[in-house]
Amino acid sequence: MTASFPHLSEVLKILDGALKSNASMSTNYAGLLADKLEQDGQREQAMRIRERLARAPNAIAHTQDASRLSNSLPVDSESRLYTVDVSKPAKGAVLLKLSSGTMNRISEFLESVIHYDKLQALDAAMPLRLMLYGPPGTGKTQTIKWIAGELSLPLITVRCDTLIGSLLGQTSKNLRRVFEYASETPCVLFLDEFDALANARGNERDIGELQRVVISLLQNIDALEKNIVLVAASNHEQLLDRAIWRRFPFQVPLFLPDLALRTDLWKLMLGDVEIKGLDLNELAKKSEGLSGALIEQVAIDARRHAILGGTQGIDPTEIYRRLGIALALNLGKNLNDVKDEIQWLRKWDAKIFSIRELSRLYKISTRQITHLIEDKHG
Numbered sequence: 001m002t003a004s005f006p007h008l009s010e011v012l013k014i015l016d017g018a019l020k021s022n023a024s025m026s027t028n029y030a031g032l033l034a035d036k037l038e039q040d041g042q043r044e045q046a047m048r049i050r051e052r053l054a055r056a057p058n059a060i061a062h063t064q065d066a067s068r069l070s071n072s073l074p075v076d077s078e079s080r081l082y083t084v085d086v087s088k089p090a091k092g093a094v095l096l097k098l099s100s101g102t103m104n105r106i107s108e109f110l111e112s113v114i115h116y117d118k119l120q121a122l123d124a125a126m127p128l129r130l131m132l133y134g135p136p137g138t139g140k141t142q143t144i145k146w147i148a149g150e151l152s153l154p155l156i157t158v159r160c161d162t163l164i165g166s167l168l169g170q171t172s173k174n175l176r177r178v179f180e181y182a183s184e185t186p187c188v189l190f191l192d193e194f195d196a197l198a199n200a201r202g203n204e205r206d207i208g209e210l211q212r213v214v215i216s217l218l219q220n221i222d223a224l225e226k227n228i229v230l231v232a233a234s235n236h237e238q239l240l241d242r243a244i245w246r247r248f249p250f251q252v253p254l255f256l257p258d259l260a261l262r263t264d265l266w267k268l269m270l271g272d273v274e275i276k277g278l279d280l281n282e283l284a285k286k287s288e289g290l291s292g293a294l295i296e297q298v299a300i301d302a303r304r305h306a307i308l309g310g311t312q313g314i315d316p317t318e319i320y321r322r323l324g325i326a327l328a329l330n331l332g333k334n335l336n337d338v339k340d341e342i343q344w345l346r347k348w349d350a351k352i353f354s355i356r357e358l359s360r361l362y363k364i365s366t367r368q369i370t371h372l373i374e375d376k377h378g
């Protein structure tokens with residue numbers, strides 16, 4: 001058994017870059033190696049690498065800067081549009097709340113990335129490929145941004161729409177370029193809305209071509225080195241091919257938030273705004289069925305309302321009103337006018353939405369409210 005050599009992956013990538021005469025690949029990975037050494041407390045060594053890099057010709061040196069990775073981004077040769085987006089989420093800047101079970105599984109993935117070389121030396125490494133799946137708005141994209149931030153790696157998000165080129169055969173070419181690009185750049189490669197790419201059915205396009213896309217996707221994944229971080233997110237996991245699933249040893253489902261997580265999400269989204277008399281636990285109970293994204297939307301709407309209305313804090317009943325409306329829309333109910341709204345809110349919770357509260361909220365008399373509630377038809 002070989003003893004573990006820390007950061008062997010980066011050293012090999014630097015070597016690969018040199019052998020391929022790909023200076024940007026070598027310098028990108030040398031930059032990453034310096035970062036890792038610094039994190040390990042080896043500042044002296046990190047500095048020596050950075051000094052070397054600083055001596056490189058300008059054309060090479062700029063590639064070390066992740067914000068300028070865009071110089072060589074892959075494009076669709078027909079539309080000339082970029083097929084990826086590059087961002088650099090800062091560590092600690094992406095707000096994320098997950099249930100403890102989910103967080104444990106994500107942490108396990110992070111640990112596997114961070115200690116890849118050690119695990120590899122002991123024959124215990126798995127390819128660094130993570131699939132997140134679950135309903136819309138449950139935080140899949142947010143989680144991946146957070147992961148990139150934690151790893152201090154640029155996030156390269158594939159634009160599936162541009163990638164699926166209009167010309168026959170173009171998609172496979174685009175895919176190849178994206179994967180090549182990712183293997184030359186330390187990054188998290190992110191296939192968002194993955195089902196758009198990995199779904200061989202349910203699309204008007206020529207079935208033959210789509211199957212070729214899936215095959216090409218599988219080939220690209222197989223050719224990708226196992227220590228490159230590849231993540232995918234999908235909210236139509238039932239559409240994904242079994243062959244695709246097999247390529248992702250880390251699979252984490254995200255569910256609609258449970259009571260505890262909803263409470264945390266409300267806390268996170270409402271921030272430090274003052275809400276007199278609001279019981280967050282009660283609010284979380286009443287928001288069963290809502291995704292994190294919808295909780296965020298209600299919270300932002302309520303905050304905006306408070307700011308524009310010039311009121312100091314948020315009115316709790318106003319939050320419940322917005323929550324009630326969001327729930328109705330989520331259930332596919334059509335609230336066409338004020339009367340529909342009032343009737344729905346009253347039915348949803350007659351205690352919160354007493355005649356008096358409704359009158360205050362909608363600025364109409366209690367008599368009119370009573371009239372609207374009783375008016376079932378006209």
Ligand SMILES: Nc1ncnc2c1ncn2[C@@H]1O[C@H](COP(=O)(O)OP(=O)(O)OP(=O)(O)O)[C@@H](O)[C@H]1O
Binds near residue numbers: 135136233292
């Ligand atoms: N668990 C969460 N923690 C923090 N923020 C969240 C969470 N879930 C949702 N959000 C918020 O909701 C917004 C939408 O979430 P996100 O885009 O990650 O959802 P998604 O699961 O990727 O949805 P889709 O399947 O529609 O792409 C995010 O911008 C984020 O602010």
Ligand SMILES: [Mg+2]
Binds near residue numbers: 141142192
């Ligand atoms: Mg998403």
